[in-house]
Amino acid sequence: MSSGRADLDVVAEALAVLPPPQHGWTDELYDLYDRFRREPEPALPPEHRQRFEQQRKRERLSSAAHEALWSLMKRVEGAALGAAAIRAEAAELAERCVRARFVAQDAVSLLHALGRPVGEEVLLRLVRDPSVDEYDRAWAREWLIRMRRPDYEARARESLEGEEPLLPEAVRELPVSPHGGGVEWPEDADRVRRVLEVLLPAERLARPEPPADWHRDDEGEEVDYSERPEWCDVDLVRRSVMPHPSLVTRERMAELRRECELLGLDVAAEGFTERWVTRIRAWLAGAALDRVGRCFDGPKVVPWAMDLAQRYVERDAAAEDAVTMLIFMNDVSYSREALTRLAADASLQLEVRSRIEDALR
Incomplete structure (x- = not known):
């Protein structure tokens, strides 16, 4: 399993059983959820119980996926995730994580580590897709700019010949x-x-x-x-x-x-x-x-x-x-x-x- 296959499987399995994200949280709901996590059988309305059980399941899956994505990123940085097919699969899983609002920051970090072309291609899709959560798009854009900065700096070193200046x-x-x-x-x-x-x-x-x-x-x-x-x-x-x-x-x-x-x-x-x-x-x-x-x-x-x-x-x-x-x-x-x-x-x-x-x- 030195290729990172075990880590990829952890993320894929988590995505397969991941409950949808819960919206409409209020301060009151957060307080109730804290009680739900502390007390074995708190008295809750059925709709709250279902919400909280799904949220707790997302948190458990997030913990495992976080460790797996972090391990994959370290493999990339250490040049131990070299096979093109494995890298492509890692990028595809990372994209799915971001779109599911699931360990999105870890997924973006992995895409940045994967670099060009596969990581950059996914980041470019994510930052241009309005269906992606705004917070996650901003995070993806920040890391994409970092990835592309060497190109910007290279352009700054190019000759100005034939260009029209705009400042005095x-x-x-x-x-x-x-x-x-x-x-x-x-x-x-x-x-x-x-x-x-x-x-x-x-x-x-x-x-x-x-x-x-x-x-x-x-x-x-x-x-x-x-x-x-x-x-x-x-x-x-x-x-x-x-x-x-x-x-x-x-x-x-x-x-x-x-x-x-x-x-x-x-x-x-x-x-x-x-x-x-x-x-x-x-x-x-x-x-x-x-x-x-x-x-x-x-x-x-x-x-x-x-x-x-x-x-x-x-x-x-x-x-x-x-x-x-x-x-x-x-x-x-x-x-x-x-x-x-x-x-x-x-x-x-x-x-x-x-x-x-x-x-x-």
Whole structure:
């Protein structure tokens, strides 16, 4: 049984007798179920007893299947599940598990370990199938993106010849960081000023862009993948394909949209490039404002930084970052004056104004 046949049989047998998942759970039902598991013969209505017996059977089968899938994954990682037919059978069983909402995370992990082509093919089917549970689709997509990331990074290293850049030259010419290929912000305050000037939108944005650090909550903790909006997965791919502003081209934006469609993300073709370029510009401006607030002495940035920060807030672009910069430099009179003017602007978002008013108290 060294081929993994015993583990495959455990999963197959569990799927053959698996009761359907129970829906409509309430806090009251969960409390009753806890009693059912603790007490030999609790008094229960017949419909509850059937539900709880099926749920307990799923849990027992899940325990055995979890161990079997974990064993299979270790065999794959150790190159001990080499036969193509066995690998194909493992992938087929893993797909059935996900569709049955049965040890789905273990099944996705096995598919990721199986890799290309068999694991990837199944993951691509799962992420595009709306009948698959939304939580499980999100989990499958996260691991599929990890599997395909080397392709994204390889694309980022390809020549830009013949491609149409979508960001201003002053931004494209920013130094490349040796860590991840993003922006290495310069020590030259005038250069950062030029970046802020060219990224400032001509008019107020129709809607504010989400923060660049979407993957962390207000306390700085990682946001659970299942709670992320879909555009966050678009950005996961985008960061690998276009880590630096010089790589943001019309051609690569079109490729990004097609890749996201392949990943089962809802990305309408109309306005996709424009929306994402606006978002990237806002995020870059936010990073530049953060750089100004944290890394430059007042004499190097007064008064132009305060003036630009105020205009960013008024145009709803990187507004939170601009306010943060002004508050951080609140010991400079120009910052306090800018904050005072903004506090009186009734057109600003309520959350932004409230934060400014708190800082001025």
